[in-house]
Amino acid sequence: MDFDPTEDQKMMVEAVARLSADALAPILAREPASQPLSKAVMAEIYGHLAGFGLTAMRLPVELGGSGMSMVDYGLMIGELPPAVALSLVSHDGSTVRMATGAPEDLRQRHLNELIAGRKIICTATSEPEAGSNSNAIRTRVTFDGETARISGRKMWITNASVADLFIVTCTSGTDAAGKPLNHRMLVERDRPGVTVTEIPLTGLRQGHLSEVNFEDVVVPADHAIGEPGDAGKLMTLVWNGNRPLLGLIALGIARRALALAQEHCATRRQFGRPLAAMQLVQQDLSEIEMLIESARLTCLSALHAMDMGRRANGASAMAKRLATGNAVRAIDLAMQLHGALGITEEMGLEQMWRDARIFQVPDGTMGILSLIHGREMTGMAAF
Numbered sequence: 128m129d130f131d132p133t134e135d136q137k138m139m140v141e142a143v144a145r146l147s148a149d150a151l152a153p154i155l156a157r158e159p160a161s162q163p164l165s166k167a168v169m170a171e172i173y174g175h176l177a178g179f180g181l182t183a184m185r186l187p188v189e190l191g192g193s194g195m196s197m198v199d200y201g202l203m204i205g206e207l208p209p210a211v212a213l214s215l216v217s218h219d220g221s222t223v224r225m226a227t228g229a230p231e232d233l234r235q236r237h238l239n240e241l242i243a244g245r246k247i248i249c250t251a252t253s254e255p256e257a258g259s260n261s262n263a264i265r266t267r268v269t270f271d272g273e274t275a276r277i278s279g280r281k282m283w284i285t286n287a288s289v290a291d292l293f294i295v296t297c298t299s300g301t302d303a304a305g306k307p308l309n310h311r312m313l314v315e316r317d318r319p320g321v322t323v324t325e326i327p328l329t330g331l332r333q334g335h336l337s338e339v340n341f342e343d344v345v346v347p348a349d350h351a352i353g354e355p356g357d358a359g360k361l362m363t364l365v366w367n368g369n370r371p372l373l374g375l376i377a378l379g380i381a382r383r384a385l386a387l388a389q390e391h392c393a394t395r396r397q398f399g400r401p402l403a404a405m406q407l408v409q410q411d412l413s414e415i416e417m418l419i420e421s422a423r424l425t426c427l428s429a430l431h432a433m434d435m436g437r438r439a440n441g442a443s444a445m446a447k448r449l450a451t452g453n454a455v456r457a458i459d460l461a462m463q464l465h466g467a468l469g470i471t472e473e474m475g476l477e478q479m480w481r482d483a484r485i486f487q488v489p490d491g492t493m494g495i496l497s498l499i500h501g502r503e504m505t506g507m508a509a510f
């Protein structure tokens with residue numbers, strides 16, 4: 128077992144860190160900090176990401192993607208600004224969902240644009256009455272010869288307000304055994320009947336999370352992706368990959384909080400000594416690094432299992448739960464080490480805390496992740 132990154136991996140991580148610092152951070156800094164970035168700004172950001180081959184990281188090379196290992200993906204994702212990183216994980220995962228199962232014609236029309244970052248895609252599954260229980264979706268698709276009609280309401284959709292394409296999870300009823308018959312339908316943003324409303328969040332405020340309404344939206348019937356009933360299987364595959372990635376994004380934020388805390392404790396003096404020389408302060412610094420490092424290794428291990436083709440449902444759920452919980456706790460400790468400064472807007476730590484907190488919900492809440500892990504450990508589903 129080798130825990131050291133290769134020279135190639137070190138170079139890739141450094142390149143993404145430079146891209147973040149030199150190109151992306153200045154874009155984010157010049158835009159309002161508490162408003163979703165405009166479509167034009169997102170296009171500029173995706174142009175930079177595409178230039179580095181980051182827009183389709185896990186899409187196989189034969190389909191035009193970067194074909195990167197999940198471990199490499201995980202090493203890089205935490206270097207990006209968190210709102211950009213979440214957008215990218217949604218775009219990249221949705222691109223894989225589209226490319227795996229879309230008819231050739233649809234792929235020809237959209238895949239290159241998605242890989243080039245000229246189009247953005249998202250996946251719309253959650254609904255007001257179907258959150259953790261994605262089998263409860265009510266968005267209806269009806270097929271009538273060459274056309275399909277879609278009606279329903281989706282909630283909490285990443286990227287929706289800047290997306291050109293939606294993969295919409297719909298239902299056409301139940302099969303003979305009474306199982307929900309779900310479909311994935313590709314819907315272009317400019318179809319009549321699609322409306323998107325941004326939902327303000329506590330963190331990641333330059334990012335995009337929306338409600339989307341589909342009111343009798345008509346698409347060609349061949350906009351169906353994959354086979355009826357296979358939506359859940361492919362969702363799970365992408366979720367398994369996403370979970371440790373989201374964990375690593377949250378840990379990336381925590382690592383920046385730790386750097387601030389280390390600097391502050393080295394320079395701030397109380398009782399005639401630097402804070403860093405106090406025993407309890409060292410314990411807190413140790414705690415923060417322990418929280419980050421233990422979760423980082425758990426996330427990378429889950430991604431490695433996926434690269435090896437092993438079942439990773441439990442490992443990936445455990446990784447995201449550990450990492451997002453540890454990140455919030457680590458940032459909270461870093462805030463405490465700053466005293467009053469820690470809760471000012473000036474230090475940026477309160478924003479880090481708000482941003483990291485967001486990651487405890489998407490692609491499985493803390494509770495649902497423990498149930499997925501428990502199901503893998505016991506062979507019994509408790510939900």
Ligand SMILES: Cc1cc2nc3c(=O)[nH]c(=O)nc-3n(C[C@H](O)[C@H](O)[C@H](O)COP(=O)(O)OP(=O)(O)OC[C@H]3O[C@@H](n4cnc5c(N)ncnc54)[C@H](O)[C@@H]3O)c2cc1C
Pocket residue numbers: 217249250251252253257258259260282283284285286336485488489490491492493494495498509510
């Ligand atoms: C930043 C962000 C991005 C998102 N992006 C997308 C996206 O791109 N596409 C998309 O389709 N959705 C997206 N979502 C939605 C997300 O998947 C849902 O919010 C999530 O699945 C939880 O659903 P819910 O919010 O309705 O909570 P609920 O399902 O109502 O859960 C509420 C609470 O009850 C608990 N709970 C639920 N069921 C059980 C049970 N059986 N046993 C014990 N506890 C339970 C949960 O753990 C949670 O704590 C996003 C959400 C966020 C916050």
